Amino acid sequence: MNQTLRKNNPAGSASRLVPIAALDQASIVEAYRRWAGIYDTVFGGISSKGRLRATALVNRLPGKDVLEVGVGTGLALPHYNPDKRITGIDLSKEMLRIARLRIRKEALFNVQALHEMDAEATSFDNSSFDIAVGMFVASVVPNPRRFLAEMRRLVRPGGDILLVNHFSAAKGPRWWLERAMAPASRALGWHPDFAMDAIFSLDDMARIEADPVPPLGIFTLVRLRV
Numbered sequence: 001m002n003q004t005l006r007k008n009n010p011a012g013s014a015s016r017l018v019p020i021a022a023l024d025q026a027s028i029v030e031a032y033r034r035w036a037g038i039y040d041t042v043f044g045g046i047s048s049k050g051r052l053r054a055t056a057l058v059n060r061l062p063g064k065d066v067l068e069v070g071v072g073t074g075l076a077l078p079h080y081n082p083d084k085r086i087t088g089i090d091l092s093k094e095m096l097r098i099a100r101l102r103i104r105k106e107a108l109f110n111v112q113a114l115h116e117m118d119a120e121a122t123s124f125d126n127s128s129f130d131i132a133v134g135m136f137v138a139s140v141v142p143n144p145r146r147f148l149a150e151m152r153r154l155v156r157p158g159g160d161i162l163l164v165n166h167f168s169a170a171k172g173p174r175w176w177l178e179r180a181m182a183p184a185s186r187a188l189g190w191h192p193d194f195a196m197d198a199i200f201s202l203d204d205m206a207r208i209e210a211d212p213v214p215p216l217g218i219f220t221l222v223r224l225r226v
Contacts, residue, residue, distance in 0.1 A: 050164040050219040055079035063130020070137030074099030089117040133162040144199035
């Protein structure tokens with residue numbers, strides 16, 4: 001990681017803490033029930049670079065116990081090193097069904113378990129994992145700050161929280177496009193207008209490391225050390 005992001009105008013961005021259209025569990029579950037069968041085809045390609053960057057970083061980091069939040073159809077699972085012990089959670093039983101088929105088909109013996117579970121309120125004990133990684137999930141959960149707090153609870157001191165996500169532009173044509181798409185958040189199942197300060201506090205913003213991810217830096221890989 002080579003870029004540290006710092007908050008430089010907290011007053012000016014305060015209004016961006018809450019995306020325009022709120023999501024709830026029911027709308028998320030319904031959206032991904034619809035997406036499950038075509039998710040890999042529609043999103044697999046454009047999200048592949050971010051997924052590969054995230055799993056490569058997980059593989060380089062110390063620690064064996066890894067929680068993948070929003071594991072979805074399991075696209076990332078084949079890319080973890082065999083010595084990493086992977087636990088995955090997702091809110092969509094349809095997505096998890098496809099992930100379990102992938103595990104069997106590709107004989108991914110390092111995947112310990114997959115659970116249908118709320119990322120904001122898991123049933124795991126404190127400090128259960130060395131690394132928590134969430135790929136394209138931060139802009140999906142109803143309460144991003146609560147989600148991040150749960151990840152902190154689950155990761156052992158000295159461990160890492162990794163996020164790959166789309167974060168909204170500060171200005172320009174992409175900002176206008178994201179704002180225009182925002183009312184469709186419930187149907188899409190994610191927030192096009194999701195700002196970084198919707199999940200990270202001022203203190204976090206001074207500490208995170210972030211790298212843009214191809215294509216065109218649409219996604220960002222963020223590392224937060226616990």
